[in-house]
Amino acid sequence: MEKRPPACPRQAWMEDSSSQESRSPGLQLPSSYEVTTMQPLKLDASWLPIYKEEQEAVDSILAFVTSPNKEERDKATFLQSISVLYRSALKHGLTQGLDLFCDMYQLAENIKALLEEEPRDHLCTDLRHLSMLALEKLSLVDTALEGKAKSLLCACFSSVFWLPAEKEIPKADLALYMKTLNSMDSMLRTIVLSFPASRVSEELQGILELLLDFTSCEREAVRERAMARIDVLTRVLSDYSTLQANANVGRGTAGPVCSGEIQLPLLGKLLGRLILFRFSEEQTSCAAFHALFALAEFIFESRLKDRADQVHWEAVTTSALCSLSARDCAKAFGKHLQSHERTDVILVAIEALGDANILDQQVPSSLLDVALEDPDVWLTDAPKIVSSILESLPYCSTQAAWERAESLLRLMTNLYPTTVVILLCKAALQGDSTAPELWELMSSMPETLAKILEDFANLLHRQCFRCSAEGPRTQPMASSSRKAEWEELAEEPDLESHQGCPNVRTARLLLEGLVGLSQRAEMARNIELFLPGMMKILQVGSEDAKMKILLALQNVLRQLKKSKASFIAVQLVGRLLPLFDSECSELRELSIRMLAELLPLVVGRDEKRMRKE
Structure with a gap:
């Protein structure tokens, strides 16, 4: 019968060392030596159940984490060894202790450090690709990446998104570039599906927040890559209603997560950004288009219980998404959003009025038109909306944008006069540069x-x-x-x-x-x-x-x-x-x-x- 690994490896090593000393009573140091030189610690992972099967991979990993000098070839071997080790452990059902092994030798932290060292101005090695393959395998083992997923993904996104635009990448490196993006998408799907049921909503929210931040970048290539990854995640989201538990220990005994159990506080913000890019003239338009379809499927699977309602809304949404009207799209989604989600859509539109990266300013104006037509539905959170208007006014780059923001402020003043005046007072006391113009507007009422x-x-x-x-x-x-x-x-x-x-x-x-x-x-x-x-x-x-x-x-x-x-x-x-x-x-x-x-x-x-x- 195979010997089980000790439950507490550190304690076992100490006990093993003590027993060896007790078996050698005759071994004494010369009395003239009072100080001894410490010998380098030799790492040992033989306690892992998978060690016999993948001793070479384990030893390669340990050699890398203890080596002061890390060559490019050593980095690749380290990453490949992680993938081999964890893939083999999953295949043989010998994953016990791998989460502790990952934590003890800081495998995730080492991968992150390697990604952060990669140059952002060119792609000439497959280190990024190998890093994401390794992270994908780590995520399949219970708690191996617990509490670390967001920071690791941030390192992955930064390492890839800031590369030169695809048309600027040398032809010889294009195949590697596409392979790297594919490995990132596969890693994203696997990580999300590996979260325990109790953490899916929180973790997914954090990842989407990261990606939304990248969609505000000045570089179009960065926005395009971030939007494509959002497309990947929304497709995963839409599939949750039919997902079965993965063959990994991360899902636990709770089973698959139903779409109705997933709560995304940023759903409104996500929807607003997708509409902005869906009707833009950038390459992001295509990815945003597919992401909106997936988001629509998630919403009617999780919120519409009547199948007839689902079929009807699916037809309406499809028609709205295929049209050239941002207004129709907002109306179609707005009927099935919660109040705070509609507010977030409007906040995104207001912010976009002063965003030079939004090429078509008519899109946020169209979203605001929907709110102006039906304020009782869209303009319910007065403090947030008015504060957003006051913050965005200094950045309105066109007269049309300023006039649209002014129209919205006038309407909010009629609906919520006290809130508007109080926030104007706050702006004046804080030395807001637009305060004189805003008071001029108020004095006209x-x-x-x-x-x-x-x-x-x-x-x-x-x-x-x-x-x-x-x-x-x-x-x-x-x-x-x-x-x-x-x-x-x-x-x-x-x-x-x-x-x-x-x-x-x-x-x-x-x-x-x-x-x-x-x-x-x-x-x-x-x-x-x-x-x-x-x-x-x-x-x-x-x-x-x-x-x-x-x-x-x-x-x-x-x-x-x-x-x-x-x-x-x-x-x-x-x-x-x-x-x-x-x-x-x-x-x-x-x-x-x-x-x-x-x-x-x-x-x-x-x-x-x-x-x-």
Whole structure:
């Protein structure tokens, strides 16, 4: 009967060494020697069940990992030995201990290092090809690549994707180039199918994220290669509904993974990028086209339970994909996406408006047209969408792109006014270069701003009465103008409370933006809209809030004709007198100076009303 390998090889080696010393009691070092020279450690893997079958391959691997000088021939032998060893172990059912062997001698790390040493400007050896064959065999053994797959694949992608474009590769190397790509695709399929059922979603998500990053590269060859690999993975994804457990120990006893069990949080982002490239003029179009078909199959296999619905949607999707309309494609998929997935599609389109690598800017515009036509379905995550618009505006390279982003921002302002204004305030406080243009846009919608101001005034009014009922406490808007505190508040993630109502912590942001907006002529012309909300804040706000309102009113009044300023001055004076007794010296001084400015503004019949006040 064959002797089983020890369960703990390291412990076994120590015990073996101790037993040899105990069997040689007569062996003594000369008394004059107190220090001995350490002999090099001789690695031993004879405990592996596969060792007898593939002793040469094991010894070649051990020789490489211990050698300080690694020649090109040694690298190839090392990689080939890994493939031979693991292929033989799988064939004979002797995979026990191979995961530990891989970890002990850092086989994966050595392969990664070899890939990273390869030059990116040419392909003249089959080292990349052999590396991916070796990684493919390693992935078939339980836990051999656990926790390492993403970093290894990143090294593989970087080593191959950055090579010169295919048309620039010498004809003599083209066969090797194609063989290398084929081995990468085979490795990708095997690695994904080898993940345990509990980790398929997470690992697949990580790999797709890597590839999507490469699709944003400036070099078309890199984008094309990344998109082709996404095509490979989406085909694997679409096959999951019919997969059977592989002949490896990685799948475990859980059996095959059904398509409905796979969760991909980046599905919307992936779909958005595929649509962009499907309708582009690049070589990526073909790979994106096939990937969209595979993604469609995955969606209707995993989400549509009724076979009749599957057949109908398959026909609609096929028609949309074969047409020349990105709009039709987005509509076909959108019906079967979750809300956050539709949001991600729109975020991809917004980002693409400022992406010079997207050759056809009409495609992201078409995706946004779908959202503009049906905002209740596509534009539900206001903070994410508005933030994306504000981030992308500085990079819009064409007037058409800017106008499309502006149209979307106007619609979002009508639907979610509080969110838009708060994010604009944040942009202004953070020194965003587009803030002036954005405030110009906002000032052209005074009714919207007036409504938001009134909402904040009501919020502060409720907060004031709540504080009074609960007794003395710190006011919700402490008096401070230090830049650091403003910046800290600007990072506040909670923009709104339930159902779009403004959050009291964000009122300071609005008021800070209001002071800047008050210097614009548009606000002065529409002051009647803003006045009720401003007066209410002047009554119930904190000292800091009241000072902001006074500064804004001061700016506005200086731009008005006397007849209009006189009417406002009469209403304002009654609100100023209580401020003369404020504990805040700055507020007292500002209110007194404000009164001195108001008196000369009063004309005609308003003088009698002023005396009464």
